[in-house]
Amino acid sequence: MKVRNALLAGARGLWLAIFGLVASILLFVLTVLSICFIVLGIGLVTTPLAVRAVRAYADMRRGQAEAWAGVRIPTPYHRTRPAPRAGIVGHVEQCVALLKDKATWRDLQWLLMDMTIGTVIALLPATLLLYTVWGPVLALGVWKPIVRADGTFWFAFVPVSDQFTANLAAATGVGFGVLGIFVNRHLMRGHALLAQQLLRPTRERELALRVDHLTESRHDAVDSSAAELRRIERDLHDGAQARLVAMGMSLGTVEALIEKDPAQAKRLLAAARADSAEALTELRDLVRGIHPPVLAERGLGDAVRALALRMPLPVEVDVELAGRAEAPVESAAYFAVSEVLTNAAKHSGARRVWVDVHHADGSLRIAVTDNGRGGAPQPGAAGGAGVGVGDKNGGTGLLGIERRLGAFDGVLAVSSPAGGPTMVTMEIPCVLV
Amino acid sequence: MRVVLAEDLFLLRDGLVRLLEAYDFEIAAAVESGPELTRALAELKPDVAVVDVRLPPSFTDEGLQCALAARRETPGLPVLVLSQHVEQLYARELLADGSGGVGYLLKDRVFDADQFVDAVRRVAGGGTAMDPQVISQLLSRRERDRPMARLTPREREVMELMAQGRSNAAIADRLQVTERAVAKHTSNIFAKLGLPPSDDDNRRVLAVLAYLDQGGE
Numbered sequence: 001m002k003v004r005n006a007l008l009a010g011a012r013g014l015w016l017a018i019f020g021l022v023a024s025i026l027l028f029v030l031t032v033l034s035i036c037f038i039v040l041g042i043g044l045v046t047t048p049l050a051v052r053a054v055r056a057y058a059d060m061r062r063g064q065a066e067a068w069a070g071v072r073i074p075t076p077y078h079r080t081r082p083a084p085r086a087g088i089v090g091h092v093e094q095c096v097a098l099l100k101d102k103a104t105w106r107d108l109q110w111l112l113m114d115m116t117i118g119t120v121i122a123l124l125p126a127t128l129l130l131y132t133v134w135g136p137v138l139a140l141g142v143w144k145p146i147v148r149a150d151g152t153f154w155f156a157f158v159p160v161s162d163q164f165t166a167n168l169a170a171a172t173g174v175g176f177g178v179l180g181i182f183v184n185r186h187l188m189r190g191h192a193l194l195a196q197q198l199l200r201p202t203r204e205r206e207l208a209l210r211v212d213h214l215t216e217s218r219h220d221a222v223d224s225s226a227a228e229l230r231r232i233e234r235d236l237h238d239g240a241q242a243r244l245v246a247m248g249m250s251l252g253t254v255e256a257l258i259e260k261d262p263a264q265a266k267r268l269l270a271a272a273r274a275d276s277a278e279a280l281t282e283l284r285d286l287v288r289g290i291h292p293p294v295l296a297e298r299g300l301g302d303a304v305r306a307l308a309l310r311m312p313l314p315v316e317v318d319v320e321l322a323g324r325a326e327a328p329v330e331s332a333a334y335f336a337v338s339e340v341l342t343n344a345a346k347h348s349g350a351r352r353v354w355v356d357v358h359h360a361d362g363s364l365r366i367a368v369t370d371n372g373r374g375g376a377p378q379p380g381a382a383g384g385a386g387v388g389v390g391d392k393n394g395g396t397g398l399l400g401i402e403r404r405l406g407a408f409d410g411v412l413a414v415s416s417p418a419g420g421p422t423m424v425t426m427e428i429p430c431v432l433v
Numbered sequence: 434m435r436v437v438l439a440e441d442l443f444l445l446r447d448g449l450v451r452l453l454e455a456y457d458f459e460i461a462a463a464v465e466s467g468p469e470l471t472r473a474l475a476e477l478k479p480d481v482a483v484v485d486v487r488l489p490p491s492f493t494d495e496g497l498q499c500a501l502a503a504r505r506e507t508p509g510l511p512v513l514v515l516s517q518h519v520e521q522l523y524a525r526e527l528l529a530d531g532s533g534g535v536g537y538l539l540k541d542r543v544f545d546a547d548q549f550v551d552a553v554r555r556v557a558g559g560g561t562a563m564d565p566q567v568i569s570q571l572l573s574r575r576e577r578d579r580p581m582a583r584l585t586p587r588e589r590e591v592m593e594l595m596a597q598g599r600s601n602a603a604i605a606d607r608l609q610v611t612e613r614a615v616a617k618h619t620s621n622i623f624a625k626l627g628l629p630p631s632d633d634d635n636r637r638v639l640a641v642l643a644y645l646d647q648g649g650e
Contacts, residue, residue, distance in 0.1 A: 273544055280541050284518055293518045297487065297494040302522060309521040310570060 002181050009184035010125040012068050016191065017122035020061075024115040027054050031108060035099070044091040051098045054107050058199055061114075065199075069192035076103045076201030078212065102202065110198035121191045128180035131156060135173020139166045221407035224400065228290075235286050243279035247272045295334050299324045303334050304355060313345055313353060320358040323432035329408055333357075333364060333428060336401045336412070340368045340424045343397060348372025348422055359432055366426045374420035401426075434557060437479040438463040439470040439496055440515070441488050449483065449543065456550045467495035474503040474510070481557035485540075486516040486523070497523060509534050513556045516540065524567045533638040536562035536598065555598050561641055562598040583625050591618040596641045 031050040037043030055077055062073040078101075085093065098104050138146075138155060143166040146153060152161040155169035156176070201209060250272040257265040287293065295303035301319035308315035324330065337355060344353050350372030357366050377398070402412045410428035436458045440446040443465075450460050462473040466489045474482055482503070488495040500512040513536035514527060527535045536556040542564065543549050552562035584592060587608075594604045601619065605612040619637075628636050 277541050277544060288518065293487075293516075294520055294522065296492075306520045306522040 006125070006181045006184040007129065009188045010129040010180065012064075013122040013124065013184075013188060013191070014126040016064075017119045017126070020122060021115055021119045023057055024111045024118075027057055028108065028111040028115065031111075038095060044088070044095055048091070048094045048098060051104055051107075054104075054111070058107050058110065061195060062199055065192035065195055069189045071189060071192035071196055073192075073196045073199045074201055074206070074209075076106070076199075076205045076209070077101075078209070103205065106198050106202075110195060113198060114195065118191060118194065121187060121194065125180060125184040125187050128176045128184065131173045132177030132180065133173070135170040135176070138173075139163075139170035143169075217403075217406040217409075220403040224403055232286065232290065235282070235289075239282035239286070240279045243275045243282065247275045247279070250275065291331060292334065295330060300330045300333055300357065303330075304337055304357060307334070307338055307341065308353075308355065311341055311345055311353070313350065315341065315353045315355060318354070318356045318358075321364075321432060322359065325359075325364055325428075325430045325432055329364065329428055329430045332404050332408060332410070333366060333426070336405060336426055337366060337368060339397045339401050343376070344368065344370040344372060344422070348374075348376070348420070350420075350422075359430075362429055362431065364426075364428045364430050367423060368425075369421055369423045372420050372422055373418075374416045374422050375418045376414055376416035376422050376424075378414050398424075434481065434554075435459045435461040435477070435479045436553070437461050437470070437473045437477055437482045438484075439465070439467075439473075439482070439488060439499075440485045441465045442485075445485075445540070452543065452546055453483075453550070453553070456546070458550075458553070466490060467499045470496065470499045471503065474499070475506070478507075481511040481513060481553060483513045483515065483553065486514055494523070497526070501526060504530065504532075504535075508532050509559065511557045511559065512536070513538065513553055513562065515543070519564045519566045519570075521567060521570060524563060528561070528638070528641060531638060533561060534559045537567065538562060538564045539566060552598065560598045560600075561596070561638055563596050563641065565593075565597060568593050568596050584622060588618050588622050588625075591615060592622055592640070595619065595622070595637055 027050070031047070031054055034043045034046040034050045038047060059075055062075060065071045065073050135155065138160060143160050143163075147161055152159050154160070156172055158165060158169045158172050160166050160169050250268045254265045254268045254272070257268065292303055292306075294306045298306075299321070301321055304319060305317050308317045325333070337357075341353060341355070344350050348370050350370035353368065353370045355366070355368050357364070359365070398412065398414065405412055405426060405428055408428050408430065410426060412424065412426045414422070414424050416422040434457075436453055438446065438449055438453070438460060440449060440463075446463055446465065450463050453460060461477045461479045462469075464470050464473050468490075470482075470484065470488065473479075482500065484496040484500050486494050486496045488499070497514060500514060504510050504512060508530065509532045511534035512527070514523070515538055516523070517540055519537060519539055524537050527537055534556055536552055538549070538552060542552070555562050590608060591604055594607060599607070601612050601615045605615045608615070622640060623636055626640055628639050
């Protein structure tokens with residue numbers, strides 16, 4: 001395993017060194033030239049393109065740092081930028097904005113560093129492995145023609161001139177190999193950590209991004225609560241309210257008829273009673289949609305259990321909570337589970353669903369797994385940066401949940417390979433009381 | 434018949450008192466909170482308690498908890514629970530001790546005074562009175578469950594009415610068949626659910642319990 005990792009690190013390092021060197025030099029030169037050519041005018045057009053290319057490249061390398069070395073580097077760019085105005089004014093504005101953006105300059109610094117120190121570090125793992133092969137190959141006789149042609153030459157720090165020194169070179173090479181097995185992984189990590197210094201957002205930028213995120217999630221929260229109120233208003237208006245009006249009318253007519261036509265009055269009374277029963281049913285459904293009574297009475301655990309009992313398919317519920325979360329968190333979590341379960345029942349073709357609710361590391365964690373056919377659509381990535389939601393059935397619902405959880409800094413992830421199983425996990429930071 | 438009534442809303446409490454008194458029940462106490470209910474049940478030993486699920490001071494399922502606690506003290510103490518919403522979860526908890534004498538109805542059922550009073554009497558007599566909504570939720574869910582799936586549509590109808598707490602005579606009346614036919618159906622149901630012969634009332638409760646418990650968690 002260690003050997004495999006070392007080889008992998010070598011290959012990746014080599015790729016980073018070669019591809020990285022070429023790309024970094026190319027992008028650096030292009031960007032710097034573009035910026036210089038702003039004076040000539042042509043830079044106005046090319047600078048935004050160049051910077052965008054640099055950012056795409058940097059984002060790719062951020063991804064690689066996480067995948068290859070486990071070093072997470074958050075992206076520092078503002079996600080939402082207003083669309084540039086058309087014409088020369090737009091170009092100027094765009095250039096000014098990009099040049100004012102510290103991230104642009106930090107990216108350029110990184111490119112410089114990447115093509116120098118970065119390349120050297122990235123080459124090390126591969127070099128160690130190369131020496132491991134090269135040393136024994138020399139010792140097998142390859143040293144002879146080389147010495148004959150060029151005289152004594154250096155294998156790392158070993159001067160090779162005869163069989164003994166060639167053997168020494170082989171031993172050194174093997175030593176390098178052993179060294180590589182132990183340090184290659186760390187070298188890759190070091191490479192990533194170095195990149196992290198310049199690629200991650202500055203503290204100031206981190207805060208700015210946080211403000212962006214908060215603005216967005218607050219916007220979503222306000223939006224969804226307004227939509228919720230509109231829905232409640234409409235339901236009341238068309239439902240219970242209308243029923244009560246009908247009841248009042250029936251009762252009024254009864255009052256007028258009770259002496260003249262008792263039989264008709266009795267029929268109307270029955271109708272009024274039916275209306276009141278209908279109104280109650282509608283109000284009950286409405287209440288369940290606003291804040292389910294079991295949630296208020298028993299908390300999240302039993303509310304999810306009660307929900308499971310209502311599902312048309314068997315749902316296994318496992319809850320481990322030492323207390324109750326705040327009411328808004330409980331409510332968001334409940335409706336999230338409800339939506340996911342409904343999706344599972346409707347679209348997944350699952351025969352069984354498992355719900356796991358527990359609290360760990362300061363977060364409420366919920367996992368809903370079904371044994372259905374999978375292929376559920378991902379919710380749109382937060383902030384609409386992702387692709388639009390393809391499937392109206394599952395996707396919009398999940399997007400709604402994600403927005404609602406977003407108000408609590410909660411996150412939602414969907415894993416649904418074709419063929420299943422589908423697993424939806426949610427995490428909401430909160431404390432239990 | 435002596436009744437203890439627990440309901441926090443004055444209008445509803447007053448209405449229930451009037452309704453029950455009109456049907457010749459004696460109201461031993463009409464209380465409005467959980468602690469008062471617990472005390473009344475312990476001191477007055479009523480023939481039946483009619484309890485709202487949600488009561489002060491906590492405004493959670495305090496009424497239900499008090500009723501369950503009282504039944505642990507006095508097994509078989511007849512309790513009819515009223516609620517604005519019905520949950521299978523609660524129905525299960527009420528039936529869990531298997532000793533009968535429990536009811537669980539939506540508050541709307543009070544509208545039909547005859548039926549409601551009938552339910553109170555049934556519960557007081559050690560029977561069950563489950564809201565049709567609990568039963569219909571169960572039916573929609575139990576479609577695929579094995580033992581229930583073995584019931585014929587007619588037996589299913591009988592089961593549904595039995596779960597509501599109706600007697601054979603009442604079921605016969607409702608389905609317009611003879612009481613003997615109903616008795617045959619019920620014994621078939623008991624057999625299919627694997628309930629050993631015992632006193633009929635107890636088996637009815639067990640059948641309902643089996644019904645509620647199946648395939649759940």
